[in-house]
Amino acid sequence: MVLKLRDRQRVAIAIAITFSFFVCELIVAFKTQSLALMADAFHYLTDLLGLVVTLTAIFISExxxxxxxxxxxxxxxxxxxxxxxxxxxxxxGVSILLQSIERFISVREVEDVKLVLIMGSIGLVLNIISVVLLHGKHTLNTLNTPKRDLGMVGAMLHVVGDALNNVAVITAGAIIWFTSSPMRFYADPAVSMAISVIIFLSALSLVKKSGRILLQSAPRGVNLADVKHDIEKIPGIESVHELHVWQLDQLKAIASAHVTVSDSNIDTFMEKAKTIGECLHAYGIHSTTLQPEIMCTPLGPGGGNGRQLPCQVMCGKGKCEELMCCSTTSIVQEY
Known part of the structure; x- marks a missing residue:
């Protein structure tokens, strides 16, 4: 039954679970003066905000x-x-790290360690439930699937990070409870520091992957030089310039290019365009905009052969030169 829930329903239930436990854990953290528990509670708050963002994004995208x-x-x-x-x-992650360093300098005694252990255990169980709820049978391989929805991966990372935090809280509580060394209270900031590193590393990958797509980078494995080379191998195509390939989202890739051809017949260009589409299809690109340009060789100063100039369809002669992708500056540099 869990697997039949829609993404919005999964995230909504996870929000309810996260909010309820955040309130309880925050109260206990203030009572026990446990930095590890406090760090975990504020991680839950960030998770709550993140899940709300995910749910909002799902509603908007639909x-x-x-x-x-x-x-x-x-x-x-x-x-x-x-x-x-x-x-x-x-x-x-940075915030918790700074708090951990401060607590190392000024260590505090953790009160009512038994209550800390109970809250950590309850939180671990709730996070396991949330993980199964959000990703079901795909839980184990979510982070290894490149095409997995990054929005849901973000929610997944929040919950998995919480589960690891709970394990860390339980570990710190157990060390304080079952040992008598005066150094045992350093376990609390040490665990908090470990939590901050886990949070930071998990977030770094998510920001990098989503940021690359938002910056309109080419899909992984697509080399623009190789794409240009393959297109220029098509009979009748003289050159390709202003080739751009970018990702619209995780699944859709888009390409645009200026294509110089030797034949001015529109019918033959459509045949070439079809071949270009088949070539780009092999790279996982299925949406393409092509600007055809007819091969023309201007005469040189002495009447001899000149050189083919790219970008025959230019913008106006005003102050838009620097705003164009295909400008006379790039022509001079290329030729």
Missing amino acids: RPDSPQDLSFGWQRARLLGAFFNGAFLLAL
């Missing part, structure tokens, strides 16, 4: 309509949510 100024619609909403989730986690 909207059938979009403002006219969003020509691609809401297709990047989940990616934006994943990026914000990662940013929240990075900030939290």
